[in-house]
Amino acid sequence: MQWSMEQRAMAAKKRIGILTSGGDCAGLNAIIRAVVHHASSYGWETIGILGATNGLMSRPCQYMDFKLHKVDSLLTQGGTILGTTNKGDPFAFPMPDGTVKNRAQEIIDGYYELGLHALIGIGGDGSLAILHRLAEQGGFNFVGIPKTIDNDVGVTELSIGFDTAVNIATEAIDRLHFTAASHNRVMILEVMGRDAGHIALHAGIAGGAHVILIPEMSYSIAKICEKIQERQEMGLKHSIVVVSEAVCTEAGESITKIEQFGECRLGGIGQYLANEITKGTGAETRVTVLGHLQRGGIPSPHDRLLASCFGVAAVDLIAEGKFDRMVAWQDRQVVSVPINEAIAGYRVVDTEGTLAKAARGLGICLGS
Ligand code: F6P
Numbered sequence: 632m633q634w635s636m637e638q639r640a641m642a643a644k645k646r647i648g649i650l651t652s653g654g655d656c657a658g659l660n661a662i663i664r665a666v667v668h669h670a671s672s673y674g675w676e677t678i679g680i681l682g683a684t685n686g687l688m689s690r691p692c693q694y695m696d697f698k699l700h701k702v703d704s705l706l707t708q709g710g711t712i713l714g715t716t717n718k719g720d721p722f723a724f725p726m727p728d729g730t731v732k733n734r735a736q737e738i739i740d741g742y743y744e745l746g747l748h749a750l751i752g753i754g755g756d757g758s759l760a761i762l763h764r765l766a767e768q769g770g771f772n773f774v775g776i777p778k779t780i781d782n783d784v785g786v787t788e789l790s791i792g793f794d795t796a797v798n799i800a801t802e803a804i805d806r807l808h809f810t811a812a813s814h815n816r817v818m819i820l821e822v823m824g825r826d827a828g829h830i831a832l833h834a835g836i837a838g839g840a841h842v843i844l845i846p847e848m849s850y851s852i853a854k855i856c857e858k859i860q861e862r863q864e865m866g867l868k869h870s871i872v873v874v875s876e877a878v879c880t881e882a883g884e885s886i887t888k889i890e891q892f893g894e895c896r897l898g899g900i901g902q903y904l905a906n907e908i909t910k911g912t913g914a915e916t917r918v919t920v921l922g923h924l925q926r927g928g929i930p931s932p933h934d935r936l937l938a939s940c941f942g943v944a945a946v947d948l949i950a951e952g953k954f955d956r957m958v959a960w961q962d963r964q965v966v967s968v969p970i971n972e973a974i975a976g977y978r979v980v981d982t983e984g985t986l987a988k989a990a991r992g993l994g995i996c997l998g999s
Contacts, residue, residue, distance in 0.1 A: 645673070645748040647949060648694070650680035650687075651711040652758035656780045656792025657930035658938040660705035660712055662753055665942025667697045673950055678745065682714045683758070684721050684765070687741030688734055694745065706935055709928045720761060739769030748772060749949045753791070755779035756974055759957060763970040766955060774945045775957035775970055780925055783827040785976035786968045787959035791941065794933040796823070796925040797833045800873075803921055804838025807871055815868035817859060817914045821876055821901030822921050828875040828980045830925065835873035836989060842872040842996040844904070847980045850998025852881050855904070856911035858996035863912070872908070874900055881907070940965045 649666050651659050663679065670677045679695045680686035686693040695713070705712065719725060724734040742750060749772035752762040759775045766773035777784040780796035800822050811818040820840075824830040828845020835843035841862060842855050859870045876897040879885050886899040898920065905916035930938065937960065944958045944965045956967040981987065990997055 645670075645675040645949075646678065646746055647675055647749045647751065647946075648678050648680050648687075648742070648745060648747045649713070649751040650683055650753070651713050651715045651778075652683035652717075652752060652754040652762065653715060653779065654717045654755070654926060655710050655715050656778055656926050657709050657795035657928055658791040658934035659710065659715075659753060659778060660708040661930055661935045661938035662776055662778075662791060662942045663697075663712065664702040664705040665939045666751055666946055667699065667702045669943045669946040670949075671699055673946065675748075675946075678747075679713045680750075683716045684738045684761070685716060685719065686713075687738040687745075688721065688724075689741075690737075692741045692745055706939075707929050709930065717757075721765065722761070735765055735768055738765055739771065742769060742771050749774060749954065751776060751945050751949075753778050755781065755790070756784050756977065759784070759970060760974040763955065763974060772949065772954040773970070774948050774954060775973065776941045776945050777957060777959065777973070780823060780830065781825045781827050782829040783825065783978045784957075784973060785978050786973045787957070787961065787978075789937060789960040791934055791938050792926065792930075793829065794937070795928070795931040796830050797837065798931050799925050799928070800830055800834035800921060801837040803919065803924075804834060804840055804871055804873065807919065808839065808869075811869035811871060814915065817870045817872060817905075817908055817912070817916045819872045819874060819901045819905050819908075819916060819918045820921060821874050821898070821918065823925050824875045824877065825897065826877050826977070826979065828878075831873050831875040832980055832986050832990065835995065836986060836993070838871070838873070840873040840995060841870045842998070843990060844872070844874040844878045844900075844998050845980055846875055846877040846879070847982050848998050850878075850881065852904075852907045852911055854999055855996060856908060859908065859912050859914060863914070870914075872904060874904060876900060 667677045681693040753776040778791035780792045782793035807818040822830045878900045887895040901918040941958045957973045
């Protein structure tokens, strides 16, 4: 959007805040860079809220000032310089004494104490829903930007961090092929993605996996073993299986492990499959759990592009006075949608979509 000198002068002196919330991923810093750059072209100041909404909850509020020269190097930097958390819903915040308290008003007060004109929140569906609720209760100006390696935010075809995670998972499969072939083994790669199988399906096809299992599709161990044996009979003694972390056992039980602080985490389906495949085929199996490698490191060029486009578009929404909206990627362009629409649905894999069809057409076993 082109602004006249007069419009720019009127808009001047606005202060906008930006925060990152939920699990980190590659590309968050690239968004911050884009927002600071574009906001400064409107003559606005941007401040970064530290530790997601916790920065607005603290007194004094915890934030950092941005200067253009400070954000230059952020394009390629992984993680988030603002810090983030995927714990502590402010509407039911766990207190040190074990009680739970609604601390929403403290966050809203923090927004006004900092003299913000608008807040840009970068988050997945859970964080965006919380920020939307806070903005509604506090009557403040909010714009959302979707990020998550799971790529499951509704209405947007892409979220920041997904492409980088797919690249990392694909590279892992590429590497596994060689060692699997050298030892005639079945290699199982367990990837993240929570209840959506996007990472597994994308990376599995791109990496030439032979079996791909995702939470959206049921499977039978017998079918998987059949596929592996078919390959063995053709002289192809190794196979690659990619499985999404939320895939259940054949009997439909979810596999979780209890880790620190009594939290249940997804994980372990790879080892379960390895045991079953060895039982069913006699093949030697090994499991690789890719874990947080998928979230770390340098963002891919595509995530940098998307982050730059989303950051600029979010600032333009503020300039146009369009709030309670989320920027989204649809049909190869950035659009904006009401936050309500984005958080209403959860975007899982279309089991009859292009990728699923391509996988079947390539002879990849999707479990049944
Ligand atoms: O939602 C992103 C994600 O990376 C999931 O794919 C994964 O299940 C989860 O976060 C891991 O969270 P944590 O960082 O708490 O281990």
